[in-house]
Amino acid sequence: MSLRLKLNFFLLIVFLLVGFSVSFFLAKNIEKTEFNRLQEDNQRIVKTLTQGFFSDLKTWEESQTPVGPYGFEKSGVKELMERFINFYQLLTGQKIILLNIYNDKNLIIASNFKELEGMKVKNPSVEKVFKTGLALSEIENPKEIHPYPNILIDKKITAQKIFETYQPIEIESRKVGVIESYFEPELKLRERIQQTIGIISLGFLLIVAIVYLFFSRMILKPIQIIRKATEPIGQGVFSGYVKEVTQKDEMGKLGEDFNSMIRGLNSLSGEIGRLKEIGRMKSEFISIAAHQLRTPLSGIKWVLELALERETNQEIKNWLAKINELNERMIEMISDLLNAARIEEGRFGFNFQKNIDLLSLFQKTIESYKIKAEAKGLNFSYSSDDFKNLYLKADSDKLKIAFDNVVENALNYTPKGGLIKIELEKPDGFVIIKISDTGIGIKEEDLPRLFSKFFRGQNAVSFQPSGSGIGLFITKNIIKAHQGEIWAESKINQGTTFYIKLPVSRELIN
């Protein structure tokens, strides 16, 4: 679900809830005021009628004299009551459900329900009116009309509300009785109230809808603007500043933050570009310098070779051989630098070939290591049988460079009398070439940086000051290009073991 949809849904629910509760509250209020107005009118009419009709009675006691089998049939009060009811209904159009006239002894002396006449009822409202002499009116639920429920059930009242009015009857400023009356509000009025409520609710819902639209736009618009501006960032374009989001709230702040992020990214990308350019220039410089150095170095190499051939004086020959050795070292360093530069520029070209025979690849070089080791007073151990029947997809020249660098290190950092051992492990589908020495070792803290460019271990530097620190960097890159791995284990003053793990071709394994 999109954010827009979620927010819309949420706002809709909130506004509808608010809308309904407000409508409901308003409706209740209107109903109440309407009812109250009606109630007041009723009370006034009842009061006027009461005064008008009952002030004619000469003596209250006289009129109450019971006549006939049920007591009050011919009493003047009864007659007055009937006239009262007729008059009331004519005047208001409303129906009187029940009308009782009480005397001062809680006795119903007249009622439009004959069954009630002559009953003595303890009615709190009537007692209250007697006591205070003030009229009383209530709005009641039909069910709560106590103490005459049966009558009302018989009458099947459908109205939800009933007006109750209590009016004292006074003759010559003497409280003589109370008129209790129940009215059902006019049907038309109820309809009118319902209509009003409907219109108000509808209008309110309309307002809610407008407010809702406004809100959702107000909240969503800045998000949409910022989202749109975010898109180009993924493509590395940092130019999309947000201009339209300026309000002083969290959204405005977000817009500001976004802009400062873009500014930051811009200066950062400029900085990165600058650094990249510097890096590129650096390796370009190394590349050019190394190339330029190569020509004179190869000139020295060849001329020295000629000189060594011709020279007959042994002493001079020795000096020339020393110069040659140094020159070879320089050529090697230049090659390393060039290779490192090529690796960094991503143009260290490989020429892979299938089914390279490991034995023929290493036999010659291993023989030369053996000679070098013996010249340095080191023991060298390996078994050429181990290398048999191992074929891999490789760039032979590059793999030789990688291997050379590791073995050269072993030769260079192992003191006289030490042992250099080349062993092979053959886990399924791989070959692991283990090159171990009993040399000076590598400090544990140096191990993680061992394969970084220009890095040399602390003890390596003090043991052998010359060395570029490029060899293992190149080696690692070559092994990686062969889908292989290289790692080392070492103990200071005890020796180092390098592991070169390479995938072998399955089809040519025995």
Add this chain to the structure above:
Amino acid sequence: MAKRILIIEDEIILLEALKEKLTNIGYEVEAVYDGEAGLEIIKEKKPDLLVLDILLPGINGYEVMERLKKENISLPILVVSNSGQPVEIEKAKQLGANDFIIKAVFSLKEVEERVKKLIGI
């Protein structure tokens, strides 16, 4: 009759060393500094082997080989270059080089071996 070799190489000391070495073995060696001059001599004297540098003033070694190919002149070519990236070796071989030597890495002795392998003595 001695086999004739033409060397095209602009670095004078390298050229002299090569010439010295190959002459000593018994070849008849001629040497020029640039490609155009070299092409002229090839057409004129038809040497048995061309020892060719890549970075040359004027037309470079690749262009020399292209021109030879275009003019249907075929002769053994030994490229002697300053650098030997796989792409460079591949390009040289496609243009007709028979072998490829990287100057700083190979000794004169090795150059001698390669020459002998290509044309004998």
